[in-house]
Amino acid sequence: DIQMTQSPSSLSASVGDRVTITCRASQSMSSSLNWYQQKPGKAPNLLIYDASSLQSGVPSRFSGSGSGTNFTLTISSLQPEDFATYYCQESNNTPGTFGQGTKVEIK
Amino acid sequence: EVQLVQSGAEVKKPGESLKISCKGSGYRFSDYWIGWVRQMPGKGLEWMGIIYPGDSDTRYSPSFQGQVTISADKSIKTAYLHWSSLKASDTATYYCARSKGYNNRYFGYWGQGTLVTVSS
Numbered sequence: 001d002i003q004m005t006q007s008p009s010s011l012s013a014s015v016g017d018r019v020t021i022t023c024r025a026s027q028s029m030s031s032s033l034n035w036y037q038q039k040p041g042k043a044p045n046l047l048i049y050d051a052s053s054l055q056s057g058v059p060s061r062f063s064g065s066g067s068g069t070n071f072t073l074t075i076s077s078l079q080p081e082d083f084a085t086y087y088c089q090e091s092n093n094t095p096g097t098f099g100q101g102t103k104v105e106i107k
Numbered sequence: 108e109v110q111l112v113q114s115g116a117e118v119k120k121p122g123e124s125l126k127i128s129c130k131g132s133g134y135r136f137s138d139y140w141i142g143w144v145r146q147m148p149g150k151g152l153e154w155m156g157i158i159y160p161g162d163s164d165t166r167y168s169p170s171f172q173g174q175v176t177i178s179a180d181k182s183i184k185t186a187y188l189h190w191s192s193l194k195a196s197d198t199a200t201y202y203c204a205r206s207k208g209y210n211n212r213y214f215g216y217w218g219q220g221t222l223v224t225v226s227s
Contacts, residue, residue, distance in 0.1 A: 001169065034213040036152075043202055043217035044144075044152065055207075055215065087152050091213040095168035096142070098152040 002026055002090050006099035012107040019075040021102045023088035026069075032092035033071045035064055038101075039084045047086075048073060078104070109133040111141075111203055111218035118224045119193050126189040127221045129203030136184040137161035140206040142214060143177060143188050147199045155201075157212060158186060193225045 003026035031051040036044040048064035061076045088099040114128040142157040156167040160179040176189040207215030
């Protein structure tokens with residue numbers, strides 16, 4: 001299995017801050033790296049697929065990049081509705097492992 | 108509009124069996140992967156397995172192989188997650204999710220989740 005490790009596990013930030021979350025794979029992988037946002041009590045929501053493609057309807061302040069073993073989710077200017085937990089996921093193999101999550105909290 | 112509607116919350120005792128469901132609508136059910144994802148209380152997302160309803164091709168995470176059974180009935184556009192003997196550690200919310208496109212396995216659509224509580 002490919003293991004996915006996110007960092008940090010949590011962070012505190014202010015509205016307007018630029019936020020970067022990293023996802024590292026245990027081995028080199030294809031570009032099938034995806035990012036989801038989950039708010040408490042809700043199902044996850046796809047933000048980014050194939051490392052850098054923005055899902056329809058997702059604000060352009062979200063972006064993804066990376067290749068090989070290192071991938072990044074960036075929120076260019078944090079908004080109040082962005083406080084949530086973010087997960088990366090590898091989807092080209094079985095299992096389609098999720099990272100452990102990064103909780104973004106209000107500073 | 109694509110929708111995945113899951114069955115309601117369940118309260119079971121250890122050792123009992125359970126099958127929860129996920130009904131798809133608004134798309135051709137046979138043509139997209141449906142996966143199941145576990146979220147234990149206060150914890151992260153865990154990929155359990157995935158099924159292609161068109162030919163019932165099913166893949167399991169090693170962590171869940173033999174612990175659950177994933178199936179689908181394309182005639183009624185419904186996928187299932189089945190336990191033959193529940194344990195207290197199966198207490199969690201279970202989500203079904205559909206692949207975004209025909210030839211990928213990332214999840215663009217999600218059900219609302221089914222809370223399963225296993226307690227004596």
